[in-house]
Amino acid sequence: MNRRRIGLALAAASFAWGFATSLAHATDVSFWTWRQEDKAAYNELFADFTKANPDIHVKFESFPDENYPTIVSTALAGGKGGDVIHTHAYGWLEQFVKAGYFEPLDMPTVPSLANQPADALVSGTYRADKKVYSLPFASQTLGLFINKDVFAKAGLTPPTTWDEFITVSKALKEKGIYPLANGMGTSWFNEMFVAIFTNPFLGQDFVSDLTSGKTTFKDPRYVAALGKLLELRPYMPDGFEGIDYETAGQLFLSGKAAMLAGGSFDIATYRSQNPPINMDFVAPPTAKAGDTPQATKFFDGGYAVNSKSANKEAALKLVNWMGTKEFGDKFSALLGNISPIKGVVIKDELLSHVAKLNETAMPHINVVYFRFEKPTGSELLQGDITKMMSGSITPDQLAADLTDGLAKWYKPFQGK
Amino acid sequence: MTDGWRHSEGPFAWRRSLWLAALLTPALVVMVLFVLWPLLSAFRFAFYEFNGLRPSGFIGLENFRQVLFEKPYSDWTWNALKHNVIAFLALMLFENGTAFLIAFALLKALPGHRVHQVIVFLPVVLSAVIVGFLWKLFLHPLFGLVNQLLGLVGIGAIPWLGNENTALGSILFANIWHWLGFPTLVLLAGMQRISKDVLEAARLDGAGDYALMTKIVWPLIAPSVTIVTILTFIGSFNWFEIPYVMAGLTGSPGGSTDVLGLYFYRTAFGSTTTGIQDFGQGSALAVLMFILVAGVTAIALRYLRRREIEQ
Numbered sequence: 001m002n003r004r005r006i007g008l009a010l011a012a013a014s015f016a017w018g019f020a021t022s023l024a025h026a027t028d029v030s031f032w033t034w035r036q037e038d039k040a041a042y043n044e045l046f047a048d049f050t051k052a053n054p055d056i057h058v059k060f061e062s063f064p065d066e067n068y069p070t071i072v073s074t075a076l077a078g079g080k081g082g083d084v085i086h087t088h089a090y091g092w093l094e095q096f097v098k099a100g101y102f103e104p105l106d107m108p109t110v111p112s113l114a115n116q117p118a119d120a121l122v123s124g125t126y127r128a129d130k131k132v133y134s135l136p137f138a139s140q141t142l143g144l145f146i147n148k149d150v151f152a153k154a155g156l157t158p159p160t161t162w163d164e165f166i167t168v169s170k171a172l173k174e175k176g177i178y179p180l181a182n183g184m185g186t187s188w189f190n191e192m193f194v195a196i197f198t199n200p201f202l203g204q205d206f207v208s209d210l211t212s213g214k215t216t217f218k219d220p221r222y223v224a225a226l227g228k229l230l231e232l233r234p235y236m237p238d239g240f241e242g243i244d245y246e247t248a249g250q251l252f253l254s255g256k257a258a259m260l261a262g263g264s265f266d267i268a269t270y271r272s273q274n275p276p277i278n279m280d281f282v283a284p285p286t287a288k289a290g291d292t293p294q295a296t297k298f299f300d301g302g303y304a305v306n307s308k309s310a311n312k313e314a315a316l317k318l319v320n321w322m323g324t325k326e327f328g329d330k331f332s333a334l335l336g337n338i339s340p341i342k343g344v345v346i347k348d349e350l351l352s353h354v355a356k357l358n359e360t361a362m363p364h365i366n367v368v369y370f371r372f373e374k375p376t377g378s379e380l381l382q383g384d385i386t387k388m389m390s391g392s393i394t395p396d397q398l399a400a401d402l403t404d405g406l407a408k409w410y411k412p413f414q415g416k
Numbered sequence: 417m418t419d420g421w422r423h424s425e426g427p428f429a430w431r432r433s434l435w436l437a438a439l440l441t442p443a444l445v446v447m448v449l450f451v452l453w454p455l456l457s458a459f460r461f462a463f464y465e466f467n468g469l470r471p472s473g474f475i476g477l478e479n480f481r482q483v484l485f486e487k488p489y490s491d492w493t494w495n496a497l498k499h500n501v502i503a504f505l506a507l508m509l510f511e512n513g514t515a516f517l518i519a520f521a522l523l524k525a526l527p528g529h530r531v532h533q534v535i536v537f538l539p540v541v542l543s544a545v546i547v548g549f550l551w552k553l554f555l556h557p558l559f560g561l562v563n564q565l566l567g568l569v570g571i572g573a574i575p576w577l578g579n580e581n582t583a584l585g586s587i588l589f590a591n592i593w594h595w596l597g598f599p600t601l602v603l604l605a606g607m608q609r610i611s612k613d614v615l616e617a618a619r620l621d622g623a624g625d626y627a628l629m630t631k632i633v634w635p636l637i638a639p640s641v642t643i644v645t646i647l648t649f650i651g652s653f654n655w656f657e658i659p660y661v662m663a664g665l666t667g668s669p670g671g672s673t674d675v676l677g678l679y680f681y682r683t684a685f686g687s688t689t690t691g692i693q694d695f696g697q698g699s700a701l702a703v704l705m706f707i708l709v710a711g712v713t714a715i716a717l718r719y720l721r722r723r724e725i726e727q
Contacts, residue, residue, distance in 0.1 A: 066665075069693060070685045073469045095692055098468025183557075185578050187666040188687075239557025241669060242578025247558065374692050375488055379666070379682075386669035392580060405488050 027314040030059045032075075032082030034068040041334035048330070049321050056314045058084075076101040079308045083315040087134045088301040089123035091371030096304075097126040097133045103305040104131040109316045112323025112341075119363075120340035123299035127372070134302030135323050138265075138337040141354050141361060142196045142296035145252060145260040145270070146280040150177060154258070158282060160293070162200075162228070165285040169235035172258050179235035181257030183243020184389050187382040191366060194385055195296045196261045197232065198225035199362040200286045203294070207362065211369055213412025216403040218396075226388065226395035233389065241390055253277060264354045265300070268336030281354055295354075297361035298368055299340065373409035380405040455706070461699035469693060479700035489697065495671055496679040499584060503591075503675065504652035511592040512644055515599035520629055522600070523607045533604075537597035544594065548661025551590035552577065577662060580672040587662050587673055594658070595651075599644045606640025607633055642720040646713055653709045656681070676705050 031042070039060055046058035061082060063071045069092070075081035076096065085102070087093050096102055105124075107113060113121070116136055124134035146158045154175050159165040169179035184190055202225050209215040237243050237251060245262075252260035253274040264281060271277070283293030303322050305315045321327055328341035338346065338355050346352040363369070370377030384398045393401075407413035462479055464471035483493045518536060522529050539547065554561045555576040563573050576586040610633065618632050656677035659667065665682045667674025684698020 066687070067685075069687070073693060077469060091692060092686075095468040095686075099470040101469070183575075183578065184669065185575075187664055187668050237558060237573075239563070239573035239575035239578065242555075242557040242575030247556070251558075371692070374694055374697070376692055380488070382666055382668075383671050386578070387580065390578075390580060390669065392670070401488075 026055050026057050027311050028057050028059055029084060029311050029314045029318055030061055030082040031084045031086070031318075032072065033060070033062050033086035034065040035086065036062040036064075038335055041331075044334060045327060045330060048326075049318060052321075053317060056317065058318060072096075073099075073101075076306065076308070081306050081308070083306055083309040083311045084318055085304045085306055086137075086301060087124075087304045089134070089136070089299050090367060091373075091376065093124060093134050093301070093304070094126055094372055098128075101307055102133045103307045103309075103312065103316070104129075104133055105135060105305070105316075105319065106131070110135065110320045110323060112320050115323055115325065115328075115341045115343070117340055117342060120299050123368075124302040124304075134304040135319050136299045136302045136340050137322070137331070138300045138335075139340050139358060140298055140300050141264040141281075141338070141357055142192050142262070142298075142364065143264070143354075143357060144196070144282050144284050145262050145266075146282055147252060147255060147258050147260075148278045148280055150255050150258040156258075158259075158280070159285050160282075161289050161291075162285045162287055166231065166235075173235060178237045178251060178257035179259060180232060181243075181248040181251040181260040182236055182245075183240040183248055184386045185242050185244035185247070187386075188378075189245040190385045191378055191381050192263060192296075192364070193261050194226075194229065194381060195362075195364050195366070196284050197229055198222070199296050199365075200284055200291065200294045201225035201228055202362070202365075204362065207365060210365065216413050216416050217399045217406075218403050218416070219399075223395045223399050226398060229389065230395075241386065249273075264338065264351070267350060267354070271336070279350075281350060281357075283357055283360075292360050293357070295357040295361040296364050297358050298364035300337075370406055370410065375405045375408060377402060377406055458699045458702045458706075461695050462703045464696050466694055466696045469695070471696070475696070479696045480704070483697055483700050483704070492671065492674065492679055493676075493701070496667070496674045496676045499667075499673065499675045500653050500655065502584065503588060503655055504649055506585075506588050507592065507595075507648050507652055508645070510588075511596055512599045512603075512648060514592070515596055515644070516603055516634075518596070518600045519604040519607055520625075520633060522604050523633075533601075536600050539594050540597040542594065544657035545661055547590060547594040548658045551586070551593070552662050555586055578669055580669055583663060583669060583673045587659055590662065591655075591658050599648070602640050602644050603637060606637035610636045638720075638724040642717070642724060645720060646717060649713060649716065650709055653705065676701065680705065 031046070033042070035042075039062060042060050046060065050057055072081060072085060073096070076085075076099070081101075087096065087102075093102075105113060113132060113135065120136040120139065121132055124132050124136050126133055144158075148158075150172075151158055154172060154177060156168050156171055159168045172179040182189075182193055184193075202221055206215070206219065206221050209219070210217075233240065237248075237257070243251075248257070248260055249262070249266065249270065251257040252262075253270055261284065262281075267281065270279065283295045286293055303319045305312060305319055309315050323341060325341055325343050328339035328344035331337065332339045332344055332346050332351065333348070336348065336351060338344075338351060338358070346355050366377040366381055380402050381398075384393060384401050387393045388395060388398045403413050403416065407416070461471060463474055463476060465473050465475045465478070483489050518532075522533055522536075542550075553559075555563075557563060557573045557575045557578065560576075562576065563571075566574065574582065576582050614632060614636070615628065618628055623631065654677055655675050659673050659675055659678055660681075663673035663678075665678055665687050667678050680698055680701040683701055684693065684695055686693035
């Protein structure tokens with residue numbers, strides 16, 4: 001009797017197992033990101049992927065931006081974590097790759113790598129073995145937001161050169177409008193602020209000299225460019241030292257300020273916060289008339305595959321799909337970000353204008369070249385720039401601190 | 417059965433031991449897993465170099481040497497430590513000093529003292545994150561309540577949190593507003609334990625408020641002062657939440673609000689916008705903070721307890 005019961009139970013269990021397997025034979029791939037706000041868009045994109053690959057379901061899981069590195073590194077160290085990980089780029093990525101947490105991506109497994117331009121691939125490449133570990137997802141452009149209605153109302157034209165910028169700013173200030181919305185209250189943005197306004201004075205030659213070891217940040221060109229930032233102070237809001245980037249955005253959106261140094265990553269946010277706003281995104285003022293307009297560009301991050309993933313094959317398939325034009329077109333349309341994938345069509349007028357700026361843009365020097373070891377250029381610059389803007393140190397001192405700090409690990413600066 | 421509890425020998429002794437072990441085990445497991453193990457890990461990691469996010473080799477005291485003596489890390493360490501010391505002194509003087517005066521006023525049980533007692537203690541129940549955000553808004557250069565009130569008397573926008581000279585003071589002010597009720601309550605409890613006979617005798621001998629406060633109350637509340645001092649010291653050197661919310665992970669502007677807690681966190685765990693995580697250096701900082709807090713607390717406790725006995 002007992003044997004019969006056991007036999008029946010085994011048969012029932014086998015049937016249930018087979019039934020459940022037939023229902024759930026699909027692989028679940030988890031996607032980890034810090035971009036909670038992009039959930040709806042990603043779910044739409046993943047639905048497209050599942051339509052083409054019915055055996056793979058993708059689960060979107062997001063974590064707070066501030067704690068994201070800690071959460072990801074802790075999970076990966078324990079052999080857990082998402083199958084596909086949204087990564088930041090350059091030095092951020094490298095520390096994860098050094099620890100062996102990510103799977104190298106190559107042409108046989110991820111043929112869509114061929115769709116990426118060379119400068120985008122650099123952002124996801126580990127310098128030591130030259131292999132790509134993260135498929136770039138978006139380029140970010142830094143420049144100047146222009147509130148066209150405010151300019152029209154004031155009867156002024158947005159500036160293109162530094163001299164025009166100062167003249168227009170004086171006129172705006174006289175009319176009771178803050179010319180430039182920015183303050184110095186947000187460390188991470190202060191670094192971008194520096195890049196936006198100094199890059200047109202530095203030019204590609206300076207970047208080449210810097211990265212080839214011919215010069216350092218003590219170079220008179222860099223010191224002079226920093227000095228230009230001091231000229232902006234009268235045209236920033238009262239108490240600018242304490243104005244954070246969020247407040248600056250609100251001053252700009254509300255029309256209290258005419259211009260905002262910012263990033264293309266905020267275009268979608270500003271549109272959703274003030275849909276009727278009539279704004280433009282342009283290159284910052286050039287050093288002199290006739291110079292090529294130079295915005296600043298960097299790649300935000302990419303998609304990497306967890307080397308301990310139990311669903312590696314499916315994860316690689318997903319990442320490969322995320323490098324296709326089909327993904328890039330829809331990604332740019334849904335999220336208002338510029339996909340680096342070659343041939344992506346950007347229909348939005350403002351975004352396509354930003355993509356045009358990218359063609360002549362300078363790299364974000366600190367992010368692209370000096371975030372690989374400690375102390376990073378970012379922590380050195382972010383620490384000093386508020387002091388310089390408040391007048392407690394000079395541009396020369398900032399340049400020296402930056403160079404001497406980086407010389408700890410960046411050999412071309414050592415002894416200079 | 418009760419005999420079994422009382423005596424270590426006898427038929428129920430083993431049951432008693434088993435019962436005690438069962439009661440202690442969960443707490444011990446939690447302590448070992450979440451306190452002792454992380455502490456020992458931090459000690460271990462402090463002696464290792466990290467290649468990316470994994471320990472790559474034993475390097476002895478190198479991490480300690482870097483954070484204490486090698487620029488720019490040493491500058492950052494001493495700068496943060498300086499702010500912790502300033503915070504401790506400021507909190508002792510302004511927070512605990514004010515708390516003592518308020519407690520003394522409450523002791524006199526003037527009309528409405530119970531309402532005041534609640535009002536003083538009310539901010540303590542708020543989360544530090546809420547207090548930080550609240551004061552960040554109050555101190556906003558353009559829209560903040562403080563500058564709007566100052567504007568009424570013709571004072572222009574002051575960037576309280578953006579100016580190196582005012583940022584730390586502003587954050588300390590918010591901290592004092594948040595915690596003032598706690599030392600007030602501890603000191604008041606100490607004062608209420610003083611025998612009424614003693615206070616009345618002093619009054620009859622002609623002691624005024626000042627003499628009563630300095631000659632009678634102050635010496636007799638020594639145990640409460642010990643508790644408040646030690647907790648202020650530990651709080652000042654583990655200070656994190658309010659500076660983090662009000663000044664960010666970098667202790668802006670220009671490191672003028674940086675404290676050891678912030679410096680440790682961004683060193684060990686990095687930040688999206690500055691880059692690298694270094695568990696080795698971060699662990700060295702954590703170990704130094706532990707030694708500092710535990711060491712000074714032990715010495716201070718010894719001194720303050722002796723003072724209590726002398727009193």
